[in-house]
Amino acid sequence: MSDAHAGDVNRRDFLYLATGAAGVVAVGGIAWPLVSQLAPNAREVAGGAPIEIDISAIEAGQVITVTWRGSKYFVYHLTEEEKAAAEKQEQSHFRDFVAADSRISGPEGGEAVWSIYAANCTHLGCIPTEVKGGGDTWNCPCHGSKFDVTGRVTKGPAPVNLPQPPMVFASAEKLIIGTDKVGA
Numbered sequence: 001m002s003d004a005h006a007g008d009v010n011r012r013d014f015l016y017l018a019t020g021a022a023g024v025v026a027v028g029g030i031a032w033p034l035v036s037q038l039a040p041n042a043r044e045v046a047g048g049a050p051i052e053i054d055i056s057a058i059e060a061g062q063v064i065t066v067t068w069r070g071s072k073y074f075v076y077h078l079t080e081e082e083k084a085a086a087e088k089q090e091q092s093h094f095r096d097f098v099a100a101d102s103r104i105s106g107p108e109g110g111e112a113v114w115s116i117y118a119a120n121c122t123h124l125g126c127i128p129t130e131v132k133g134g135g136d137t138w139n140c141p142c143h144g145s146k147f148d149v150t151g152r153v154t155k156g157p158a159p160v161n162l163p164q165p166p167m168v169f170a171s172a173e174k175l176i177i178g179t180d181k182v183g184a
């Protein structure tokens with residue numbers, strides 16, 4: 001990992017956002033701001049309906065966690081440096097290689113700087129934690145699997161990449177998880 005990327009990791013805020021989320025709240029004793037998470041409405045909870053996420057407040061280098069169908073997903077806004085580093089990383093670095101571009105998307109007419117993937121390790125389901133100070137972006141605390149900024153596994157025992165949900169950008173500010181069609 002480049003020094004530039006390490007710097008991004010160090011300054012990266014960790015945010016939690018809920019469906020249709022709105023505000024940012026300061027939490028004493030925590031070194032990063034927290035975006036308030038609103039509970040999904042009853043229909044969404046009951047039916048697993050798509051969820052709408054306001055991504056307008058998520059700055060480059062920040063990641064939020066959302067819940068869809070009872071599972072958590074990371075919504076990661078990559079910096080240009082993170083995206084470039086992911087794209088040039090050698091294929092041999094990965095256990096389940098796919099091109100970084102295939103896991104990075106964005107709104108129509110906007111920048112492709114978003115990577116959205118499950119927050120549960122593909123080994124036994126633990127939630128990876130963000131790595132501070134270099135190396136891969138995510139480390140699974142249970143058995144040490146590691147994942148890059150796009151959720152690609154670089155070290156086992158996790159056998160495959162963090163899966164990506166169906167998703168679509170309805171606008172530059174709105175991401176929908178749970179469908180790949182706007183208005184579906």
Ligand code: FES
Nearest residue numbers: 121123124140143
């Ligand atoms: S659950 Fe993540 S490495 Fe085992």
